[in-house]
Amino acid sequence: MRHMWTVLALVTKEFRQVFRDRNMLRLIFLMPFLQLVILGYAVDTDVRRIHTAVYDFDRSRLSREFVRSMSAGDYFLMSTSDRSVLDLDENFQTNRFNAALVIPRDFGRNLENGNLAPASLIVDGSNANSAGIAMGYAGMIAAQFNRQAAGLAPSISIRQKLLYNSEAESVYYMVPGIVAVLLTMITVMLTSMAIVREREMGTLEQVMVTPISTPAFILGKTIPFAVLGFVEMSLALAVGILWFGIPFAGSWPLLYGLSLVYLFTTLGMGIFVSTITSTQQQAMFFAWFFIIFAIMTSGFFAPIENMPPVVQHMTYANPLRFFMRIVRGIMMKGAGVNTLYRDIAAMVLYSAAIFSLALMRFSKRHR
Amino acid sequence: MSVLEVTRLFKRYHGLTAVDGFSMAVEAGRIVAVAGPDGAGKTSLFRAACGLIDFDSGDVTVGGISVKTGMGRIKPLMGYMPQSFSLYPDLSVEENLRFYAGLFGVSGDVFASRRERLYRFSGLEPFVKRRAGNLSGGMKQKLALSCALIHQPSVLILDEPTTGVDPLSRQQFWDILMSLRRDGAAVIVATPYMDEVALADRVVFMHAGKKLAEGTPDELRRLYSGGIYRLALEPTAERMALLSGIEGVAPYRFGADVHIYVPPDMSGGELAARLADSGFGDAPVERIEAGLEDVFIQLMSGQ
Numbered sequence: 050m051r052h053m054w055t056v057l058a059l060v061t062k063e064f065r066q067v068f069r070d071r072n073m074l075r076l077i078f079l080m081p082f083l084q085l086v087i088l089g090y091a092v093d094t095d096v097r098r099i100h101t102a103v104y105d106f107d108r109s110r111l112s113r114e115f116v117r118s119m120s121a122g123d124y125f126l127m128s129t130s131d132r133s134v135l136d137l138d139e140n141f142q143t144n145r146f147n148a149a150l151v152i153p154r155d156f157g158r159n160l161e162n163g164n165l166a167p168a169s170l171i172v173d174g175s176n177a178n179s180a181g182i183a184m185g186y187a188g189m190i191a192a193q194f195n196r197q198a199a200g201l202a203p204s205i206s207i208r209q210k211l212l213y214n215s216e217a218e219s220v221y222y223m224v225p226g227i228v229a230v231l232l233t234m235i236t237v238m239l240t241s242m243a244i245v246r247e248r249e250m251g252t253l254e255q256v257m258v259t260p261i262s263t264p265a266f267i268l269g270k271t272i273p274f275a276v277l278g279f280v281e282m283s284l285a286l287a288v289g290i291l292w293f294g295i296p297f298a299g300s301w302p303l304l305y306g307l308s309l310v311y312l313f314t315t316l317g318m319g320i321f322v323s324t325i326t327s328t329q330q331q332a333m334f335f336a337w338f339f340i341i342f343a344i345m346t347s348g349f350f351a352p353i354e355n356m357p358p359v360v361q362h363m364t365y366a367n368p369l370r371f372f373m374r375i376v377r378g379i380m381m382k383g384a385g386v387n388t389l390y391r392d393i394a395a396m397v398l399y400s401a402a403i404f405s406l407a408l409m410r411f412s413k414r415h416r
Numbered sequence: 417m418s419v420l421e422v423t424r425l426f427k428r429y430h431g432l433t434a435v436d437g438f439s440m441a442v443e444a445g446r447i448v449a450v451a452g453p454d455g456a457g458k459t460s461l462f463r464a465a466c467g468l469i470d471f472d473s474g475d476v477t478v479g480g481i482s483v484k485t486g487m488g489r490i491k492p493l494m495g496y497m498p499q500s501f502s503l504y505p506d507l508s509v510e511e512n513l514r515f516y517a518g519l520f521g522v523s524g525d526v527f528a529s530r531r532e533r534l535y536r537f538s539g540l541e542p543f544v545k546r547r548a549g550n551l552s553g554g555m556k557q558k559l560a561l562s563c564a565l566i567h568q569p570s571v572l573i574l575d576e577p578t579t580g581v582d583p584l585s586r587q588q589f590w591d592i593l594m595s596l597r598r599d600g601a602a603v604i605v606a607t608p609y610m611d612e613v614a615l616a617d618r619v620v621f622m623h624a625g626k627k628l629a630e631g632t633p634d635e636l637r638r639l640y641s642g643g644i645y646r647l648a649l650e651p652t653a654e655r656m657a658l659l660s661g662i663e664g665v666a667p668y669r670f671g672a673d674v675h676i677y678v679p680p681d682m683s684g685g686e687l688a689a690r691l692a693d694s695g696f697g698d699a700p701v702e703r704i705e706a707g708l709e710d711v712f713i714q715l716m717s718g719q
Contacts, residue, residue: 051521058518062507069506251502255563258466259519260491 052265059261059269063243067273077235077277081285084227089220089293096182099172101125101148102140109157111198115168118194119150124186137171147173148183160198221296224289225380226349229373231285232308233315233343236278238336240319244270245332248323253415263412271316278312279305298383304376307393310400311372317404324410343369368399419444419602420465420571425474427460427625434460435471436625442618444570447593447603449613451712452622458606459499461622462575465604466496478571492520495569499576499606501556505549509540509559512548513566520567527566534562537592554585561592572596574605578612590615610709621712628715633708640706640714645687647674648700662690668713675710676701 068074101119105112120127125148140146151169159166170187172180247253256266289295318339326332346353346360347369353361364370371392378384378392386393418441427435435457442448450458464471465478467487476483478490503512513534517527535541538558543551548559557577564572574593578586590612593603597617605616613619614633621628621636629636649655651669659667659674665687666677678687684703691699706714 054521054523055519058515061518062504062511062515065511066504066506250504251498251500252504254468254498255496255502255516256519257468258491258494258496259516260488260521261519 052262055259055261055265056269056272059266060272063270063273066243067239067277077239077281078284080235081227081231081281082288084231085224085285085288085293088223088227089289096179096186097123098126099124099148099179099183100146101127101150102137102146103127103129104149104151105129106154107152107156111157111160112152115152115156115194116150119187119190122186122190124183124190141173147176147179220289220293221381222377224285224293224295225377226347226373228282228285228289228380229347229369229376230344230349231281232278232311233369233372234340235281236274236312236315237319237322237340238333239274239277240271240316241322241326241332241336242329243274244320244323245326245329249328257415263408263415266415267320267408267411271320274319275309275312275316278315279308282308295380297380299379300383300385303385304379307372307375307379307396310393311368311375311396313400313404314368314372314396317400317407320407320411321403324407324414343367346370347373349373365395368396368403371396371399417444418442419479420604421475421477422461422465423475423477425461425464425471425476427457427464427469427471429460433625435464437474438622438625438627439474440620440627440630442571442602442604444602445597445600446617447597447605447615448618448620449616450604450606450620450622451608451610451613451708452606452628453716456622457625458622459575460625462496462573462604462606465573466494467491492567493570495564495567495572497557497560497564497572497574497577499579501560503548503556503560503563506547508545508547509551510544512559513563516563517566522567530566530568534565537595538562539588552585554581554589557581557585557589558592561589565596570601572601572603574603576606576608579608586612610707610712613708619708621715623716629711636708636711637706640711642680642714643678643682643684644704644706644710645676645678645684645701646670646704647676647691647696648702649674649696658694659696662694665690675704677710677714 067077103116105116116127116129119125127150128146137149140149149169149171151171153167153169156166156168168191170184172183174180244253247256261269286297290297319336322332322335322339326335344350346356346364346367348364349369353364353370356364374392375384375389375396378389420442422438422440425435425438426433438457438461440448450461452458460469463469465476465483467483467490478493481490483490504515507515510531513531514527517523517531522530535544538555538561540555540559540562543555548556551559561574561577564574578589581589586609593605594615596603605612607613617632618630619633619636620630629639631639647659647667650672651674655674656667656669659665659676664679664682667674668677669675676687678684688701691697691701
């Protein structure tokens with residue numbers, strides 16, 4: 050009972066301090082909006098409307114048809130170059146074009162005679178990702194055009210259907226990721242800095258001479274940031290759903306319940322960082338280091354499957370990796386415990402281990 | 417009966433001895449001043465007594481309970497004010513007080529009545545809404561003292577609470593300490609000001625982690641051997657050099673004057689003669705009582 054009052058005193062004080070620091074407050078509540086807008090719009094990994102210069106040296110009926118079929122989809126924006134020389138460097142460097150289609154003389158005649166009819170697609174490779182995707186599109190279009198030109202009935206046709214994210218919108222994939230990242234950032238950073246600030250100011254010592262118990266202190270110091278983390282997460286979800294119109298397929302209680310489990314990892318990390326640092330600046334840098342590592346190897350930007358095998362193994366050391374899969378699974382696929390149990394088990398283990406380690410280190414430093 | 421007892425306390429940091437077999441006892445209703453230069457080990461002694469740091473050997477007991485085993489029971493009895501200001505500058509006077517009250521489980525009417533009393537004591541009433549960071553130095557210290565008193569501790573440990581505080585605030589601060597003594601609290605206070613030391617019931621001189629001397633201010637003054645003469649002249653470098661040339665005496669700067677230590681076997685007339693020999697024949701010189709600072713300087717230099 051007495052402990053409850055001391056926890057309440059700490060929580061009240063902590064909230065007072067957070068709400069008194071206007072700049073911090075602005076940062077805390079603007080962050081989810083900024084991250085969503087920037088990552089939701091700017092980091093659109095979908096490749097569309099590739100500006101393509103056409104150098105048609107053949108000017109035959111077939112070459113014109115080929116160009117038309119290339120521009121049929123939403124993938125290539127074709128514009129015929131009025132120059133007869135290849136001025137690719139200039140075009141690519143000014144970003145006027147990111148690809149060029151070169152159709153040599155005799156393209157049409159070769160095709161009609163059943164000979165090999167080479168045409169070149171030159172793509173600006175400085176963005177390797179979108180270049181690869183553009184090449185893939187072009188290959189598909191060419192294959193289809195081949196069959197039509199040869200008058201062959203297509204032998205195999207693959208019909209593609211995307212499950213869960215049928216429009217292949219990258220924002221649908223990004224928002225759950227941002228939710229996971231925000232929860233991590235807020236809780237690790239604010240917790241570590243709030244504890245280190247007390248040490249820096251000498252107030253920690255003053256608090257330690259009161260009869261407060263270590264668990265009560267830890268609770269009082271973490272509850273406010275857990276609450277703030279949930280508020281951030283809910284803000285991000287609200288913007289994602291209301292503004293970007295992302296679907297939410299799964300269970301809300303499951304998402305929040307598992308987020309609470311994950312919070313023990315990040316709050317524990319925050320406490321741990323506070324025990325190995327003595328100034329807010331140091332805490333900031335350490336927290337930043339952990340967060341960058343966690344984001345990089347979580348599959349937030351780059352799919353883990355694309356990483357070299359060694360790095361793929363390393364990602365298992367990252368609790369955010371599991372939480373990221375859980376959030377995406379619940380939100381996009383409506384996944385439940387029956388399919389996520391492996392990730393959940395890993396996350397529970399990490400939470401228990403990190404939080405107890407942090408508590409042990411903290412108790413050792415402050416009796 | 418002693419409320420706080422320190423027995424042969426040793427504390428070392430990386431081979432450096434901060435507290436070197438120190439012992440002292442403090443009774444209820446007494447103010448004990450601990451005086452000593454920076455690095456004497458006062459802060460280490462206080463922090464060990466509050467359970468903030470481990471010590472190598474010896475013991476500290478509060479109300480008969482050892483800090484090594486019963487810190488949980490001791491904490492509600494103790495109030496501690498560290499050397500540096502350590503309240504929340506972004507919280508108001510009232511919020512700081514309320515927070516520490518919460519940590520000690522003081523709430524409701526009890527809190528309200530204690531708060532009123534502390535405000536009256538400290539003169540903080542007009543500033544209750546002001547942030548602690550915007551208070552003057554003296555007000556800050558009085559707020560810190562109020563926070564350390566909110567649970568009415570029976571032992572109060574104050575580490576240089578008045579350093580850098582204006583004389584009026586220092587006076588008010590000591591008025592509060594005097595009323596705490598009347599209420600039966602044991603107060604241990606470190607201070608660099610000898611005028612404050614003179615107000616204490618007992619004084620402990622501490623140097624290099626050891627106790628140099630202990631007693632009432634009067635007892636300590638009587639420890640002085642020899643005499644002190646005040647030479648009411650500005651202690652310029654030339655004068656000090658001339659005076660240092662006089663055999664058998666030790667001149668030293670003391671504020672705006674020069675104090676001359678004279679060994680017990682030298683008479684005033686002999687000093688006057690020697691001064692006259694060095695060209696100080698008509699200088700204003702008078703014998704004075706040794707102050708606590710003189711005693712301390714003598715003890716420290718081992719004369």
